[in-house]
Amino acid sequence: MLAGGFGGARMAHGFVLLGDRVELAVIGNTADDLELHGLSISPDLDTVMYTLAGLANADTGWGVRDETWSAAQMLARYGAPTWFRLGDRDIATHIVRTQRLRAGERLTDVTARMARDLGVAARLLPMSDDPVRTKVRTDQGWLDFQDYFVRRGQADDVLEVSFDGIDRARPTPEVLQAIAAAELIVIAPSNPFVSVAPILAVPGLLPALQQAGARTVAVSPIVDGAALRGPAAAMLRSLEGRESTSLAIAAHYQGQYPGLIDALMIDSLDRAQAAQIGALGMAAVVGDTLIAREPDRQRLAEEILTSARSSWSPAR
Amino acid sequence: MLAGGFGGARMAHGFVLLGDRVELAVIGNTADDLELHGLSISPDLDTVMYTLAGLANADTGWGVRDETWSAAQMLARYGAPTWFRLGDRDIATHIVRTQRLRAGERLTDVTARMARDLGVAARLLPMSDDPVRTKVRTDQGWLDFQDYFVRRGQADDVLEVSFDGIDRARPTPEVLQAIAAAELIVIAPSNPFVSVAPILAVPGLLPALQQAGARTVAVSPIVDGAALRGPAAAMLRSLEGRESTSLAIAAHYQGQYPGLIDALMIDSLDRAQAAQIGALGMAAVVGDTLIAREPDRQRLAEEILTSARSSWSPAR
Numbered sequence: 001m002l003a004g005g006f007g008g009a010r011m012a013h014g015f016v017l018l019g020d021r022v023e024l025a026v027i028g029n030t031a032d033d034l035e036l037h038g039l040s041i042s043p044d045l046d047t048v049m050y051t052l053a054g055l056a057n058a059d060t061g062w063g064v065r066d067e068t069w070s071a072a073q074m075l076a077r078y079g080a081p082t083w084f085r086l087g088d089r090d091i092a093t094h095i096v097r098t099q100r101l102r103a104g105e106r107l108t109d110v111t112a113r114m115a116r117d118l119g120v121a122a123r124l125l126p127m128s129d130d131p132v133r134t135k136v137r138t139d140q141g142w143l144d145f146q147d148y149f150v151r152r153g154q155a156d157d158v159l160e161v162s163f164d165g166i167d168r169a170r171p172t173p174e175v176l177q178a179i180a181a182a183e184l185i186v187i188a189p190s191n192p193f194v195s196v197a198p199i200l201a202v203p204g205l206l207p208a209l210q211q212a213g214a215r216t217v218a219v220s221p222i223v224d225g226a227a228l229r230g231p232a233a234a235m236l237r238s239l240e241g242r243e244s245t246s247l248a249i250a251a252h253y254q255g256q257y258p259g260l261i262d263a264l265m266i267d268s269l270d271r272a273q274a275a276q277i278g279a280l281g282m283a284a285v286v287g288d289t290l291i292a293r294e295p296d297r298q299r300l301a302e303e304i305l306t307s308a309r310s311s312w313s314p315a316r
Numbered sequence: 317m318l319a320g321g322f323g324g325a326r327m328a329h330g331f332v333l334l335g336d337r338v339e340l341a342v343i344g345n346t347a348d349d350l351e352l353h354g355l356s357i358s359p360d361l362d363t364v365m366y367t368l369a370g371l372a373n374a375d376t377g378w379g380v381r382d383e384t385w386s387a388a389q390m391l392a393r394y395g396a397p398t399w400f401r402l403g404d405r406d407i408a409t410h411i412v413r414t415q416r417l418r419a420g421e422r423l424t425d426v427t428a429r430m431a432r433d434l435g436v437a438a439r440l441l442p443m444s445d446d447p448v449r450t451k452v453r454t455d456q457g458w459l460d461f462q463d464y465f466v467r468r469g470q471a472d473d474v475l476e477v478s479f480d481g482i483d484r485a486r487p488t489p490e491v492l493q494a495i496a497a498a499e500l501i502v503i504a505p506s507n508p509f510v511s512v513a514p515i516l517a518v519p520g521l522l523p524a525l526q527q528a529g530a531r532t533v534a535v536s537p538i539v540d541g542a543a544l545r546g547p548a549a550a551m552l553r554s555l556e557g558r559e560s561t562s563l564a565i566a567a568h569y570q571g572q573y574p575g576l577i578d579a580l581m582i583d584s585l586d587r588a589q590a591a592q593i594g595a596l597g598m599a600a601v602v603g604d605t606l607i608a609r610e611p612d613r614q615r616l617a618e619e620i621l622t623s624a625r626s627s628w629s630p631a632r
Contacts, residue, residue: 038415068386074408078433088404091411092390099354117394 001186002127004029004195005044006061006229007221008188009051010291014301015186016052016122017294022301024122025178026052029190030107031127031134031163031198034146036084037075039094040101043146044195045111045126046093053118057087061229064089083151108172125178127199130169134194135162145194154231157238163198171205179208184308187218187261189289191232192252193239200257215262215308218253219300220246223267223289247273247280254280265289265304317502318443320345320511321360322377322545323537324504325367326607330617331502332368332438333610338617340438341494342368345506346423347443347450347479347514350462352400353391355410356417359462360511361427361442362409369434373403377545380405399467424488441494443515446485450510451478461510470547473554479514487521495524500624503534503577505605507548508568509555516573531578531624534569535616536562539583539605563589563596570596581605581620 001012003026015024029044043062050056050064057063067087076082086094093114100110106129115124134145138156148156179185190196200206209216225244227233233244242248246266253261263283266273267290274284285307291297317328319342331340344361351357359378366372366380373379383403392398402410409430416426422445431440450461454472464472495501506512516522525532541560543549549560558564562582569577579599582589583606590600601623607613 037411038418039411064390066386068384068404070382070384070404071387071408071411074380074405075412078408078412078430080408080412088384088386088407089390091404091407092387092394092396095353095355095387095407095411096391096394096396102354114394 001026001188002190002196002199003027003044003048003188004190005032005047006190007219008044008190008195009048009056010297011186011188011219011300012048012122013051013294014291014297014299017298018301018305022305025125025182026122027125027127027175027178027199028111029127029195029198031132031166032145032149032194033131033133034084034144036086037080038098039086039091040098041084041086041094042097042107042111042126045124046090049093049111049115049118049120049124052115052120052122052124055089055118063087084146106172108174123174123178125172125174127171127175127205128169128202129172130165132166132169132198132202133164134198135164136160136194137162149194149231154234158193158231158235159238161193161197161239163201166198166201167203169202171202171208175205176208179205179212179214182212182214184305185209185212185214185216186304187216187253189219189221189228189291191221191227191230191235192249193232193235197256206257206260209260216260217263217265217285217304217308218249218261219265219289219304220249220267220270222246222249222270224269228290245273246270247276250277250280250282250284254282263307265300265307317342317504318506318512318515319343319360319364319504320506321348321363322506323535324360324506324511325364325372326613327502327504327535327616328364328438329367329610330607330613330615333614334617334621338621341441341498342438343441343443343491343494343515344427345443345511345514347448347482348461348465348510349447349449350400350460352402353396354414355407356414357400357402357410358413358423358427358442361440362406365409365427365431365434365436365440368431368436368438368440371434379403400462422488424490439490439494441488441490443487443491443521444485444518445488446481448482448485448514448518449480450514451480452476452510453478465510465547470550474509474547474551475554477509477513477555479517482514482517483519485518487518487524491518491521492524495521495528498528498530500621501525501528501530501532502620503532503569505535505537505544505607507537507543507546507551508565509548509551513572522573522576525576532576533579533581533601533620533624534565534577535581535605535620536565536583536586538562538565538586540585544606561589562586563592566593566596566598566600570598579623581616581623
């Protein structure tokens, strides 16, 4: 699975809930990573990790459940920036990550060990051990991703996206191995522009996917015209001039990565778009993609597996 | 004031409680400092800072009041060492300190800014910006100070003390200026061997004290034969073969730093030792040195000031 944070974590959770029948490797977006208070923070990896560990904070959609906020209060007293909220449990993750990265460990190894320590059964793989940082151009100029996303609350129209460092980034051996060994590639219902795109932009990663024998299914992050969370709908408009529909998601993927995606899983609310999606050259699979609740996550994962066993074709 | 953590913090607090009548500079021991989880921790400076900020944790004698322990629980899940307990608020201090030190700021400046942000009126000065680390020799061999002090609970007899890095350490300009400007030097009721000795061992610091015009008063950390906290009593025995008495404290200081101390403030419970202390060549000033409560801290500070205005002499 290629995954961002929120939607990726929930979708990944669905497959984990299927137990031993699935061997899941999640290739996580690290272009949202940031350094704050001298700490190395990987928001998307952590959201997946916490969710798969059963530690996700359902109230916030990020961070750890049963969280406390004492350190943040103290950081504020010291005049440290507080716009990126860090809970106390979450801070421990960043402390451990930072210490191990500074000691020379790869993010891949640091992440694997932390995920294991939290009891995560799936493999959680950073897309790269090399730093990549998403920037977005707005009418305020170029902004760091988390500045746009958290500090400014996604209030600006995004006119352009770039991934600083992407040219020098390499996919890890673990990522390439997971892709080569995969029986199914799932692109999570994550933001195509700032969660999935940076993963696919890592040099060599897209060719690896294209050469892999596995079928690829994307799950649409748009349901009934809206993104479940975050700026995907707004970005479809501001970056590509599209409506915020699952059809637009299909058109985006087919336009950017021709032939990559065999099928798009769309919500039953969007079933009327299935024929047009099919006409773009990928199967449209209709299901229930609202996966806030755990049973719904598991059910959707099951539906994806069932569907993948059939022969996807545009005419389906 | 030269100060370690626990006793130094309480004594310093007494002077702060005297308000504008006193301009206090605390020269703090940094030889207890440690690096843990990649964080730079200065336990003695922090105990003084939190105490003077009114944030001290009275239950523990260290750390911050109203503390939570979420990060520590998470650190434990990651397999990080947990013998040195770090509360969530306290961790924020270490995060900020570490970030600023890594950015190249001096510990002196980092400490001054944090203390100011917490509302500390006194100047809090690390004895040096250069790293010094106390090691103690036991029958287990040489141990890091916090390993002996916290992890092993001061259970080992200390046979020797050394201060790694002391030869290359320099007192800061701020420390030398504070000493030169002082009207009174107070050596806090801190452990003479591992709190006061490292300060006095910083090359150039003892000569600066000796050349300063100010009178010097030490407050005995021993009351009625016992140390209020920590291993001072045990160290008097194991390092110098002395009884654990205020007289032994006087003999220690006079033996190690002849002529440095003009007066030793001892508790009224130890008044019988006054004549013998006087015979060692310093005044013995009798007072009430138990300063757990704030009014007692203020009263002792007042007594020290009153006493310092008189002419101390051994015959007094």
